[in-house]
Amino acid sequence: MKKTRTRDEARENELVAASKAMSPQARLEAAARLSAIAFQFHRAGITYREGLGAAKSVEGESQGEGVDET
């Protein structure tokens, strides 16, 4: 736990230092561009989950075939 906290603190300090080195306007522009990239990941995540759901559904159907439910 302590190791994780130290790592998180180090990461936060790096982010703060990097952000301090940029002007507010540069951070605003970076945020807008980062959001566009983040959206692509967001979409990819949705597509992945949908694909996973569809694959499970097909697998379930094929396993159900030929089962006598009587």
Add this chain to the structure above:
Amino acid sequence: MKPDGPGQSAILLTEVATRLDGLRIPYAVVGGLAASFHGVVRSSLDADVVISAVDRKAVVPGLIRELKEAGWNVVEREGGFEDPVASVIAVSDGYANRVDILTGIRGMAPGFVSRTIPSSLFGATLRMISLEDFIAMKLFAGGPRDVEDARAALRVSSSALDLRLLKELAAGYGRVVVRSLVQLLRDTGVE
């Protein structure tokens, strides 16, 4: 510049801001873009602004009409009795880019529009909420991410901070926010 695909809520925001300017409705950019402007760069899927309207009932219908005429999907959601936000006008385009317009926040000092900071984004000018208003409203919102945004803003931009003003604004939101601010100032070593 117009959005030509998804993931461009910031560009949609520049268009919405132009409409607000045209209608002479003062506004301030808040939310994730303001968090990045004052603190650490982070992504957000939508963009948020808060408007200042003395007579909300007179201003909002005309604003909604204007936004609809621009071709966007516009939905207004009224805040509940205990909701600190009066209402939210959700503006979206055909690519699911989205801008939320908050029509007022309880406890927010009306002078926030005079303290906004102009900043350029993709060739347009946006009016960003001041550092002090941003930190006070984030502490009022009070969620984990809100407090994290306030903390990051203090750590990154404390050299530009008007501490007396921040304390005044926090007091406007009530005692809980004042206590949160005292804690945050201590944690970040600002005071």
